[in-house]
Amino acid sequence: MSERSPAPGGLALIQSLVNTLDIESGVDSLGRAEFGLTEYELPAARELRESLRAALLAHAGHPPHRTVTPLGELLARAPVVVTVDAGDGSAALAPADEGPLLSRVAAAVAQALVEGTWTRLKACEAVDCHWAYYDRSPAGRGRWCSMQVCGARAKMRRYRAKD
Secondary structure (H helix, E strand, C coil), rough: CCCCCCCCHHHHHHHHHHEEEEECEEEECCCHEEEEEEEEHHHHHHHHHHHHHHHHHHCCCCCCCCCCHHHHHHHHHCEEEEECCCCCCEEEEEECCCHHHHHHHHHHHHHHHHHHHHHEECCCCCCCCCEECCCCCCCEEEEEEECHHHHHHHHHHHHCCCC
């Protein structure tokens, strides 16, 4: 739904994962080959997606959209390793195996924490949207994935409620 540019770095993976469910239409595209998931892995991936959505809503100051497994509990199961570049000595947290989505998400969250970008990834406050977007506003107070769609709808509802 958003016209915003993708989140930076590994946050693009998380943004893409959360946005596999279009809440307004009900279309769920999580089974796409993009994530390399088998039918067996889909339920766990959906659980991860909704836990991420709850965390992104919290980044925007909103309560969870529904009861979910806390994201920290899910990420604690992720096999990740510390890698050190032999050339420059830089270190990073990386998935122990590139396959598992959970490990890739855990590494992306860890990298975003280091870069200070994790809390800029948010979920739209519109209850019929909750689309993930990266808040590039100077103050970090963005509320909607799209000012032209969700923001305009919210403002129109507020205006009509004044009557």
